Amino acid sequence: MTDFTTTRSLFHLPDGIIYLDGNSLGPLPKAASQRVAGMMADEWGTMLIRGWNEAGWMSLPRRIGDRIGRLIGAPEGHVVMGDTLSIKVYQALASALDIVHERDASRRVILSDSGNFPSDLYMAEGLIRTLDRDYELKVVAPEDVEAAIDERVAATLLTEVDYRTGRLHDMKALTAKAHAMGALTVWDLAHSAGAIPVDLSGADADFAVGCTYKYLNGGPGAPAFIYVSPQWADRARPALSGWLGHEQPFAFDQSYRPGQGIDRMRVGTPPILALAALDAALDAWEGVDLGEIRRQSIALCDLFIAEVEGRCKDLVLGSPREGARRGSQVSFLHDEGYAIMQALIARGVIGDFRAPNAIRFGFTPLYIGKEDVLAAVDILSDIVKNRLWDQPQFKKKALVT
Numbered sequence: 001m002t003d004f005t006t007t008r009s010l011f012h013l014p015d016g017i018i019y020l021d022g023n024s025l026g027p028l029p030k031a032a033s034q035r036v037a038g039m040m041a042d043e044w045g046t047m048l049i050r051g052w053n054e055a056g057w058m059s060l061p062r063r064i065g066d067r068i069g070r071l072i073g074a075p076e077g078h079v080v081m082g083d084t085l086s087i088k089v090y091q092a093l094a095s096a097l098d099i100v101h102e103r104d105a106s107r108r109v110i111l112s113d114s115g116n117f118p119s120d121l122y123m124a125e126g127l128i129r130t131l132d133r134d135y136e137l138k139v140v141a142p143e144d145v146e147a148a149i150d151e152r153v154a155a156t157l158l159t160e161v162d163y164r165t166g167r168l169h170d171m172k173a174l175t176a177k178a179h180a181m182g183a184l185t186v187w188d189l190a191h192s193a194g195a196i197p198v199d200l201s202g203a204d205a206d207f208a209v210g211c212t213y214k215y216l217n218g219g220p221g222a223p224a225f226i227y228v229s230p231q232w233a234d235r236a237r238p239a240l241s242g243w244l245g246h247e248q249p250f251a252f253d254q255s256y257r258p259g260q261g262i263d264r265m266r267v268g269t270p271p272i273l274a275l276a277a278l279d280a281a282l283d284a285w286e287g288v289d290l291g292e293i294r295r296q297s298i299a300l301c302d303l304f305i306a307e308v309e310g311r312c313k314d315l316v317l318g319s320p321r322e323g324a325r326r327g328s329q330v331s332f333l334h335d336e337g338y339a340i341m342q343a344l345i346a347r348g349v350i351g352d353f354r355a356p357n358a359i360r361f362g363f364t365p366l367y368i369g370k371e372d373v374l375a376a377v378d379i380l381s382d383i384v385k386n387r388l389w390d391q392p393q394f395k396k397k398a399l400v401t
């Protein structure tokens with residue numbers, strides 16, 4: 001049984017704030033500040049360039065990849081860190097398409113759904129233009145994905161947990177269907193890693209990608225991860241052939257030869273300060289049972305839904321009601337959702353808003369408990385019942401919502 005009071009004490013949680021946005025940016029782990037400060041003084045400051053060898057900077061992307069691999073059911077040596085999620089989506093999709101193209105050049109469809117995060121769709125559009133192979137990006141409703149996987153599909157590009165609604169895809173079933181139809185799968189775990197148990201090996205997923213600044217608490221702009229299944233690790237052809245993905249970066253050859261396995265998914269110089277913060281953030285997961293996190297998260301979300309529906313009649317649930325069909329977040333819909341969220345934030349309850357009308361709340365058992373949920377609903381119901389959101393300062397749109 002995980003003791004969540006202990007994990008809560010690992011985070012810097014400002015007084016007077018109830019933080020229900022760890023699904024978008026995890027809070028600061030105390031160990032991360034210390035690690036980064038120590039790294040600057042003892043490694044960068046003292047070792048200078050020798051740090052690449054002496055402090056093991058160059059192997060950090062693989063070492064941290066393995067730590068994340070343990071949270072997502074990936075075997076050792078098949079996850080590597082680097083770049084941002086959008087770039088990893090591009091790399092994974094390009095590799096999947098290449099593998100399928102070699103064995104069946106007639107497949108033209110990249111299948112995604114309308115709940116996918118726009119950047120994933122934009123990256124697919126950009127890749128299609130670059131490849132010039134007449135690919136079609138087919139975007140269907142999330143509930144129609146399974147039926148849309150047919151023999152024209154080259155690859156599926158799906159985010160397991162919908163960023164706006166929290167709706168959870170059945171990774172295992174959809175992957176099995178894709179394979180039965182001869183397609184490969186690219187899974188985006190942005191809202192899965194650290195939120196729910198993931199079993200990439202058990203699902204037989206081909207490629208997976210994700211970010212580390214959401215439930216993994218790596219900090220704003222923390223590097224992304226990419227997984228390539230053992231079956232494809234030495235066959236994937238990296239679309240972004242940077243020097244650190246080369247078989248021998250320091251041979252400085254004139255032409256590119258892909259490195260061994262997952263190493264070929266590296267591109268350029270890794271962000272060592274950000275990786276140091278992430279490495280420290282991942283300590284919070286040591287000894288934590290993700291099954292227990294999942295049970296707690298469902299309980300917190302269920303409690304939140306019941307309390308909000310009981311006390312805020314104007315809000316409409318925008319997430320699946322059944323815990324097993326949701327990730328670790330809950331959305332409610334209201335035409336004035338933006339103003340409601342700004343009013344909430346002004347009272348110390350931080351969630352976020354996703355256009356056109358969703359107020360979104362993430363529930364992260366590592367540091368959020370039942371008392372936080374109840375206190376947040378007290379404030380939310382006050383704001384909704386008394387129309388406290390109906391003020392000009394809450395309606396002015398900021399750059400980041």
Ligand SMILES: *Cc1c(COP(=O)(O)O)cnc(C)c1O
Nearest residue numbers: 084085086117119159188190211
């Ligand atoms: C958060 C998120 C992103 C963001 O990508 P970045 O390149 O890290 O900005 C992309 N896709 C999904 C599904 C996300 O949830």
